[in-house]
Amino acid sequence: MQQNLKVYNSLSSSKERFEPLSPPYVGMYVCGPTVYSDVHLGNLRSFLSFDIIYRYLTHIGYKVRYVRNITDVGHLENDADEGEDKIEKKAKLENLEPMEVVHKYTQGFHDVAKTFNLKEPSIEPSASGHMIEQIDLIKRILKAGMAYETNGSVYFDVMKYHEHTHYGILSGRVLDDLISGSRELEGQDEKRGPLDFALWKKAAPAHIMRWPSPWSDGFPGWHLECSTMSTKYLGKQFDIHGGGMDLKFPHHECEIAQCVVGYGASPAKYWMHANMLTVNGQKMSKSLGNSFLPQQLFNGNHELLDRAYSPMTLRFFMLQTHYRSTLNLSNEALTAASKGYKKLANGLRVIGQLTYPSDQQGVIDEQVNQQIKEFCDNCYHALNDDFNTAKAIAHLFNILKKVNSMHNGNFDIAQLTPETFERMKSTFRQFVQEVLGLTEEKLNNQDQLLEIVIASYREAKVEKNYEKVDSIRNQLKNQGIVLKDMKTGVDWAYEE
């Protein structure tokens, strides 16, 4: 199957056959969060897209080293290298040491990732943990004559680079357009050209996050870390570099320029970008008041939400749209996703109960056998087509219809060959659980279910049905729960 995988490469703006540099190994680098605030739903969609890519590549047999970084220094408030470091600013606001901010939001990100059933990457390196490597890359770029120092800061010389190498190769941006479109920004006088970007920034005296360097006590430019860490852990050339669509320019464009000059190679063979999330048709943004945190969705605490939606509902919702299409969040779509997810979850339960009849010889229904095999093949075809989860879900629902008709007794399992039956079971389970990462969400309503049981218990007592009274007591005892007949009524407790 894996020979047929095609991926959309932003470098060529087309779908290409996936041929890793050293199969069965695949190196994949994904830009992780800047840990200065809670991860929002748009970020989450991007991470989910690469979670699916990681899962599917692993499923079809590749050995993937998946590196997703933590940006804990150097990400300034705007892309023109001005404004404060995002983390340093938040540290001031929250009256914390910057690394406390980093730990708080890294932790928050990890919690959301776990709730959302994102797979752990193989390595999760941080910018602050790779100062020596970043300083080394700056030295290389300076030595190559493609950067210059001004007042203790170092900038990449984009115009000079463009004389030899195409700046804009990934994003398709045209240099002249970029220059004419660039605004004069205060404090930009350190730069020779308006598109030049910082490799090292001298720290202001009050700046806490600072490291010694040959140029000044300061901190690295934001684009630098990804070039350094992808090279350190995946080599100068690796297979996939991913991130959100908003990172294509300037972040990824700058990464390529840095790597070409410093390491002598364009880093990734396939550049992949996940599309954005909109809300009721509008771009998600804090200023429009339609920005969501995952937690707000899970507890329903947001003025645009009618109710809460579970993590798996959100996951299902996002997977219903291909990762390169925009995805629009609305109550209607989420409610539909909730139904859809529960259908699949019920399917998981039902399929677990189906067994092939060992004592029975049925008349094989060739047509249905063929159909089911096609549904299974189609799941792979969908993922092989640039990871199209939306189509895969449709095929899973086709399988599910058959499963339900078997469960209802409307179709006799013995009409399938044992091979078809097993393939149906394993494909459904593997795609739902392993590839799409959708798990059964238990309802966590122990106390409420217990109340229903206790109501039956009370009734049995009133009816003096002591057999039933004892039966309920014993069944609950097996679950570690004892019933207590109090003066005030029936109560329960954990068995001590």
Next chain:
Amino acid sequence: MQQNLKVYNSLSSSKERFEPLSPPYVGMYVCGPTVYSDVHLGNLRSFLSFDIIYRYLTHIGYKVRYVRNITDVGHLENDADEGEDKIEKKAKLENLEPMEVVHKYTQGFHDVAKTFNLKEPSIEPSASGHMIEQIDLIKRILKAGMAYETNGSVYFDVMKYHEHTHYGILSGRVLDDLISGSRELEGQDEKRGPLDFALWKKAAPAHIMRWPSPWSDGFPGWHLECSTMSTKYLGKQFDIHGGGMDLKFPHHECEIAQCVVGYGASPAKYWMHANMLTVNGQKMSKSLGNSFLPQQLFNGNHELLDRAYSPMTLRFFMLQTHYRSTLNLSNEALTAASKGYKKLANGLRVIGQLTYPSDQQGVIDEQVNQQIKEFCDNCYHALNDDFNTAKAIAHLFNILKKVNSMHNGNFDIAQLTPETFERMKSTFRQFVQEVLGLTEEKLNNQDQLLEIVIASYREAKVEKNYEKVDSIRNQLKNQGIVLKDMKTGVDWAYEE
């Protein structure tokens, strides 16, 4: 209350009044795990001890910056600076890049910490993330003449240090005894004295984890990271430095020497050490086959265990012994702890149901009021006495007896003043949940409880008790569960 807190200081080998350097701020540094294998129960006990210290200091009003590091490079197999780096060795065994090993076991540690309800530290810095700072400290020590370079490695000169400053101040070890007891080790000829320890090790050609330095491409000595990172995040002098008893010598002794020479100050005011865990009276060790992983305890999968024990049972078990005493693990003790924990968990449920009667004026029972106040005070007295959780638990059980007699109707709540009643509730809840960190463990048995409900439903159908049939259907529907009458019997599904 906080004025009365006393802590045992390993530096003075006595209990001292706790007086932080800059109240209400407290800086606490705790040596974290070396992430080359799963954290074992002994480690966990140590981290739990400092979790309690962090929780209690916070509870009584201190603002604690709690730094717990991740050792991801430099920890060699033996304390004489020989053998391989633990992580590099594991990477070879598991055929992984060292940072994959680091991420895998850091993640494992975080999972266990969460399961065990350990509070997150404020900052969790890693050794590999602080190379520049470590190299800077080595330069300082060299400049002070207390270290020397041999073949690209740098060693701390213990004898020379001892001429001016007492080496052994923390552990009480006597230098002459240490020297006469030291063995000649192969490859030790780089050292001038047998007690000298590595600040920087030159990496062998095949060694992957290496960084450039003025002396060689290599990696820092293990003791260095804690000196560097505690100083970076807490200052040259801070309040508490903690770790397991086995770290007192040589690790903490070396830390003090490094800080005294490099930063001009002995780092911590209070050094605190958690005692060891034994199993059936024997030291826990891999070679004796009595070493436990937390997971083995939670699933009961260990030949020395009769059954599984829950995370909160383990937590309760450990807290029943003071952190400076050895703690012996046995099935008997764990079974008793399981009962004890469930008593407290039931207490939490029961106390949540108690309310002060608003319409009733009882005769105040002065004696019981006085008793309850004393029990509450005693919880604080216990923790103020060097964090004695064992005593605090005994006092909580005294409160619980009163709570249960109120719940059973044997003691009338109106005989308490409203103040006593509220103090009883809040002290019990705060100590169990916030200070001791014990939470109610739900039993996660949705399916089994549903089966009991469905049995009642089936019976009602047989009895044609349609009122009850409908009632059960509706109650379950409110919980998001629908019953289905299938040809094969009654089944349930999540409501779609």
